[in-house]
Amino acid sequence: MVELRNVTKRFGAYEALKEASFEIRAGEFMTFLGPSGCGKTTCLRLISGFDTPTSGQIFLDGKDLTFEPPYRRDVNQVFQNYALFPHLTIYENIAFGLRMKKVPAAQIRERVDRVVKMTSLEAFIDRKPAQLSGGQRQRVALARAIVCEPKVLLLDEPLSALDAKLRTQMRVELKQLQKKLGITFVFVTHDQEEALTMSDRVAVLNAGRVEQIGTVNEIYYKPATRFVASFIGxxxxxxxxxxxxxxxxxxxxxxxxxxxxxxxxxxxxxxxxxxxxxxxxxxxxxxxxxxxxxxxxxxxxxxxxxxxxxxxxxxxxxxxxxxxxxxxxxxxxxxxxxxxxxxxxxxxxxxxxxx
Ligand SMILES: Nc1ncnc2c1ncn2[C@@H]1O[C@H](COP(=O)(O)OP(=O)(O)OP(=O)(O)O)[C@@H](O)[C@H]1O
Ligand SMILES: [Mg+2]
CATH class of the missing domain: 2.40.50.100 (RNA polymerase II/Efflux pump adaptor protein, barrel-sandwich hybrid domain)
Structure with missing residues (x-):
């Protein structure tokens, strides 16, 4: 579904991603795990098209989309800083993507209601983003991306602002949703427990390099490098x-x-x-x-x-x-x-x- 071939991203002299090559299968829950600054967001932005690689190619569903803009890709991203529309209500924020796609009104209502319920946002749908807490805003960002049901959903630390209990609950719901919809999830976190509980496979990044890609079991029990061994668990x-x-x-x-x-x-x-x-x-x-x-x-x-x-x-x-x-x-x-x-x-x- 997603393939990176020798992808390098430089910001000036700084290499944020070095020769990354890997595939993400259709319907897979793939997680990028690594410490702050290792290149996780950079990698997502290249897949979504908000950034282009310095060298290398990116394929989506078999097509080379390396230089295609975001709107030409069947990909949705939940941003680390949420990027909500400040002047729209929560309801309209969530409905936005469906309105753009000209989905019939009755269907929009039904689909928005479903994700609003799933993310426990019922009480907030008439408010504006500025009237919400950080964790509530994060759930709106999540709801807004899920509701469109893209082929690939990119999630940049979508649970980081939630309290421990809500986070655990959302982990389970996200995983169930992913299975049910069959959407390919590319999930970013620096939390190893989150990565281990949710993912089919994990890519461990360190300083712009993919150190290991494997199933949760392989990463945990057969770490390929000292970094992976010490970072996981x-x-x-x-x-x-x-x-x-x-x-x-x-x-x-x-x-x-x-x-x-x-x-x-x-x-x-x-x-x-x-x-x-x-x-x-x-x-x-x-x-x-x-x-x-x-x-x-x-x-x-x-x-x-x-x-x-x-x-x-x-x-x-x-x-x-x-x-x-x-x-x-x-x-x-x-x-x-x-x-x-x-x-x-x-x-x-x-x-x-x-x-
Ligand atoms: N536009 C930019 N210009 C210059 N350097 C950048 C730019 N964007 C990212 N970087 C650098 O590239 C590196 C990787 O950044 P990235 O945002 O991908 O990290 P991350 O793994 O998502 O970290 P975090 O967990 O803190 O979100 C960082 O050192 C960052 O400072
Ligand atoms: Mg980041």
């Missing part, structure tokens, strides 16, 4: 040296001296590697569980987060590892700061980061 990234290989197991020495087995079907070419240990894969117990990959440590820090506690465990050689404790009332969840514990991680739960 709160993985422990640890340098290690392979001491020896035994079948599928690599016996590794981590920085600080701790030795662990890593299970991998294909051993890397170099002996110096980078390992990713997901905090939630580290099991903690008071008694020594014995067996492969169990090691002692001390709980250095404990941060209460409601359903879980985030812990920092200090292990051999002063290496610090993040771990997560589920507050489920079981004996194992009753571990606290300052305690000596045993940690264990399965060899298949340690991942070798490629770079």
């Amino acid at each position: 709160e993985s422990n990234i640890v340098e290690a040296e392979i001491l020896r290989a035994e079948g599928e197991f690599l016996h590794c020495r981590l920085e600080g001296g701790l030795e662990l087995d890593v299970r991998t079907p294909k051993p890397p070419a170099h002996s110096q590697i980078l390992l990713s240990l997901r905090p939630e894969k580290i099991r903690l117990t008071r008694e020594n569980p014995g067996g492969r990959n169990s090691f002692p440590g001390t709980i250095e820090m404990e941060i209460f987060k409601g359903a879980v506690d985030d812990l920092t465990i200090s292990v051999q050689g002063g290496l610090q590892l993040g771990a997560v404790l589920t507050n489920d009332g079981q004996a194992e969840s009753d571990l606290h700061e300052g305690e000596r514990v045993f940690a264990r991680i399965q060899p298949e739960d340690i991942h070798i980061v490629a770079a």
Whole structure:
């Protein structure tokens, strides 16, 4: 549905997007994820046609539309700054696109009413944008884009101004809507949890470069670079040296001296590697569980987060590892700061980061 071929965008000497090449399939929920300034909005503006690439091509539905203006593309964008019409009521803001397309009045009413309900804006339809809060305005921007049902919907951080509860609710509704309408969604966020819960695939951007594109699972469990591993979730990234290989197991020495087995079907070419240990894969117990990959440590820090506690465990050689404790009332969840514990991680739960 959308294809970027070697797309570069320069602002003066600054490269905001570097040689980006990827495809977005019809009906897919694709998310651009990355820190502020990495080029997410730039990428969306190139797809919508509000900007043109310095080099490279952009295809929509098989056609080269690199230099076509926005109105020649079946694409709608929800802007990061909303871009509402200040002199129109909320209702008219939402109905605007349909009026432009000369949709019959009865249909306009029906379609606008439906999205107004979905975005919980019933009470505000007669107001002007200036009379709304930031989060309410953001929902109007969303409603205005959804109501047109374009082939491709580009959403630039459309949930960032909402409170935690509304955001979670809108995530679910957006995802359902996308499935129902079969619209291709290109969603931008710097919130990794949002990306993981909503997307079919995620493109992780860093300083204008696409570091990895993959399913939510691939990005989370098989990060291709150190940046992806550290940006997605709160993985422990640890340098290690392979001491020896035994079948599928690599016996590794981590920085600080701790030795662990890593299970991998294909051993890397170099002996110096980078390992990713997901905090939630580290099991903690008071008694020594014995067996492969169990090691002692001390709980250095404990941060209460409601359903879980985030812990920092200090292990051999002063290496610090993040771990997560589920507050489920079981004996194992009753571990606290300052305690000596045993940690264990399965060899298949340690991942070798490629770079
Ligand atoms: N018109 C412009 N002129 C010069 N530099 C620009 C222009 N637009 C964007 N940039 C620069 O390009 C880089 C990427 O900007 P972009 O807006 O794509 O970031 P972003 O990933 O959307 O960030 P955020 O999460 O903060 O919205 C930034 O460093 C920005 O300063
Ligand atoms: Mg942006």
